[in-house]
Amino acid sequence: MRKYIPTLILVLLFAGGLGYAVSQNWFGEETEPPAAKLTDVETSKIAGIRIANGDLTYQLVKTGGEWAFTEPDKYPVNHYAVDAWLDTLTSAEQGGVVEEAPADPAKYGLDLTKKGITLTQENGAVVTLAIGDPLPTGSGNYARLGGGAVIRLDANAASSLLPSITTWVDTSPFQWDDADLKELAYKRGSASWTLKNSAAAGASPAWTLDGKAIEDVQATTVSGSLKYIASDRLPVKASTLASAETDFTLKLVTAEDGADKTRSFTGKKDPDVDTLVWVxxxxxEWAYAVKPEDLQKAETQTAATGTGTDSGAQDGSGK
Known part of the structure; x- marks a missing residue:
């Protein structure tokens, strides 16, 4: 064994030296430079966002630190989605250059009016990003920042930077904080239930469903069965449904600023589409589309707690 020790030492020294040489790039190998950011615009300085995505163009402006839709209507804004989009914008990277000075950008499908982003900064400066056809490899899209070179843009980034309008519109029909919840009273056809928290302010919740005590987790399930119903359609003006037939009612009582506040939700049957209910x-001023099967699922989840009813015996008062 001893006779191999010198050889083993030489091998270890060689391996260590080789590793050091590679780390110092002694062999002159080219290293790929870090990818450049797609844009260096500061999101805090953006005052307007205009997105063209096929047949639909929509625009938001920021006033007093809050985003608001201006086109195609003054829809309520999903601020979390807009913030996430701004993060995507600032983290997106440029791919390689396809053509430095394109004489015919249209051959890459680059048309800002059909697919692209226009950012207006607080000082009035405008930044544009046109997003074109997919690359032949399918790994990305052609893109062009302002009047610069045609570049490659990662396919996921390209898709994320052109969200559908429903991504940015707040389409949540039901909104409340369970920490403030005092009462929910639901009535739809033969299904009715009342969820109550009778605890005093600051005390641990004391939940009942139709007068029977339930655990916190059950109360969260009942509340969430409605609260987390999502709509995949743009809202419409509530005034257009004034004469529509009522499908359900929901009374909401929350504790706010030391007092109970009562609000109501009403479901209206779509006059033309049986598979929609507008909340x-x-x-x-807005009404939000939900599917009757989602409401039925919420009713089933409530009944599954063992105290909810769908027999019509309860009148929604909890008695």
Whole structure:
């Protein structure tokens, strides 16, 4: 064994030296430079966002630190989605250059009016990003920042930077914080239930469903069965449904600023589409589309707690 020790030492020294040489790039190998950011615009300085995505163009402006839709209507804004989009914008990277000075950008499908982003900064400066056809490899899209070179843009980034309008519109029909919840009273056809929290302010919740005590987790399930119903359609003006037939009612009581506040939600049957119910919130100009099967699922989840009813025996008062 001893006779191999010198050889083993030489091998270890060689391996260590080789590793050091590689780390110092002694062999003159080219290293790929870090990818450049797609844009260096500061999101805090952006005052307007205009997105063209096929047949639809929509625009938001920021006033007093808050985003608001201006086109195609003054829809309520999903601020979390807009913030996430701004993060995507600032983290997106440029791919390689396809053509430095394109004489005919249209051959790459680059048309800002059909697919692209226009950013207006607080000082009035405008930044544009046109997103074109997919690359032949399918790994990305052609893109062009302002009047610069045609570049490659990662396919996921290209898709994320052109969200559908429903991504940015707040389409949540029901909104409340369970920490403030005092009562939910639901009535739809033969299904009715009342969820209550009778605890005093600051005390641990004391939940009942139709007068029977339930655990916190059950109360969260009942509340969430409605609260987390999502709409995949743009809202419409509630005034257009004034004469529509009522499908359900929901009374909401929350504790706010030391006092109970009561609001109401009303479901209106779509006059033309049997598979839609439009939820109107008291004090809101918008109505939100939900599917009857989602409401039925919420009713089933409530009944599954063992105290909810769908027999019509309860009148929604909890008695």
């Amino acid at each position: 109107t919130r008291e004090g809101s």
